[in-house]
Amino acid sequence: MCHQTVSLVARHLEEQGIPTVIMGCAKDIVEHCGVPRFLFSDFPLGNSAGRPLDAESQTRTLELALRVLESAPAARTTVQSPQRWNGVASWKRDYLDLAKLSPDSIAERRKEFDEVKTIARAKREGS
Amino acid sequence: MTMVAPGAKAELAIEDDGPIPYMQRTRDYYLALGYGNPYRWARFDEVPFTPLRTPLNRARVALITTAAPYQPEAGNQEPGAPYNAAAKFYQVYSIPSESVPDLRISHVGYDRKHSSAADIHAYFPLARMKDAAAAGRIGSLGPRVHGAPTNRSHRATETDAEELLRRCREDRAEAAVLVPS
Numbered sequence: 001m002c003h004q005t006v007s008l009v010a011r012h013l014e015e016q017g018i019p020t021v022i023m024g025c026a027k028d029i030v031e032h033c034g035v036p037r038f039l040f041s042d043f044p045l046g047n048s049a050g051r052p053l054d055a056e057s058q059t060r061t062l063e064l065a066l067r068v069l070e071s072a073p074a075a076r077t078t079v080q081s082p083q084r085w086n087g088v089a090s091w092k093r094d095y096l097d098l099a100k101l102s103p104d105s106i107a108e109r110r111k112e113f114d115e116v117k118t119i120a121r122a123k124r125e126g127s
Numbered sequence: 128m129t130m131v132a133p134g135a136k137a138e139l140a141i142e143d144d145g146p147i148p149y150m151q152r153t154r155d156y157y158l159a160l161g162y163g164n165p166y167r168w169a170r171f172d173e174v175p176f177t178p179l180r181t182p183l184n185r186a187r188v189a190l191i192t193t194a195a196p197y198q199p200e201a202g203n204q205e206p207g208a209p210y211n212a213a214a215k216f217y218q219v220y221s222i223p224s225e226s227v228p229d230l231r232i233s234h235v236g237y238d239r240k241h242s243s244a245a246d247i248h249a250y251f252p253l254a255r256m257k258d259a260a261a262a263g264r265i266g267s268l269g270p271r272v273h274g275a276p277t278n279r280s281h282r283a284t285e286t287d288a289e290e291l292l293r294r295c296r297e298d299r300a301e302a303a304v305l306v307p308s
Contacts, residue, residue: 001277002193002235002307003149004169005284009191009275010305012288014175018189018295020303023252027146034174042146046237048306049255052246062255062304066264069302070183075174089144091241096156110160120212127217 002026002045007033021069023048023061027078037072039065041081044091050083057083169281181266181301189269189300191291193277194230194251194308196220204233206245217283219290220274224253228272232308235277250308269298275305 003026010020014036021037024030025045030038041048041061050058061081068079085091094100101109154165179186197204201214211233222228230251232244248254253272259265273294278284295303 001279005193005275005277006191006305006307008169008281008284009288009291011171011175012285013292013295013303014177016292017177018292018300018303019177019179020305022305022307024307026149028148028150029168032150033169034171036174036176040146044238044241046232046242046244046308047249048308049249049252052242052249055248058248058252058255059258062252062259065304066183066259069304070179075176092143092147094240095147095238096152098155098159106160113160116210116212120215123213123215124217
């Protein structure tokens with residue numbers, strides 16, 4: 001939801017005359033929505049601003065985003081950061097990987113999700 | 128010359144190395160959990176575009192985040208904490224850029240297996256943006272950092288987007304960097 005949220009906000013700011021750039025890790029969600037400028041880092045969700053505990057990676061990520069902000073020629077400009085998360089891509093298989101879930105754990109996940117939804121709804125209605 | 132035999136394993140590694148299809152994974156996952164009516168992600172044919180009119184080294188740049196201010200009463204928000212819906216927020220917030228805010232991401236679906244959220248700078252580039260301002264790379268950072276609530280409802284987000292626009296204008300921001308967590 002984070003990536004969709006910033007995509008909708010970026011579109012609105014841009015429509016009203018403020019140029020934007022998104023730094024993010026979920027390429028499909030941002031491009032599906034359609035945004036003006038996007039720096040894509042092929043990292044696990046939660047690392048939109050660079051690798052953790054790696055100031056140089058973060059500095060290079062921001063610098064590339066600023067260059068996209070300055071120089072994108074048109075809407076829907078995506079630039080992919082050349083940085084890699086690590087040497088292997090196997091981490092990409094794990095996010096919401098159904099293959100590893102037994103029927104019992106699927107039932108457990110459903111129960112957890114229902115509980116989470118109830119908590120979120122109470123919080124939303126209370127705010 | 129040593130060569131790796133062109134086996135199935137090597138091919139699989141290459142095939143798997145594209146960007147993760149999050150929308151498809153999410154759809155499949157919640158269908159498997161028994162929820163019908165898959166989520167409809169926002170999609171538009173037309174995309175707005177405003178050129179940057181002020182050179183970046185003179186521009187005031189806003190920072191917008193989806194990270195949440197730490198709420199002591201809202202349960203576990205530590206790095207690696209399970210998804211914590213009680214730590215969500217539903218109002219746009221703003222905090223002074225001069226501060227060192229304590230923002231967490233236990234309220235969103237980041238990759239908990241491969242990332243611990245132990246370093247705020249990996250999802251919230253305030254310190255790096257201060258570096259960029261100090262170096263003259265950007266003219267200045269906006270006086271406030273703004274927080275955008277994450278909602279399934281497109282309409283709720285559109286309302287928040289209007290409020291964020293209002294605050295960016297109040298801050299006289301000439302450009303914005305948006306960072307999902």
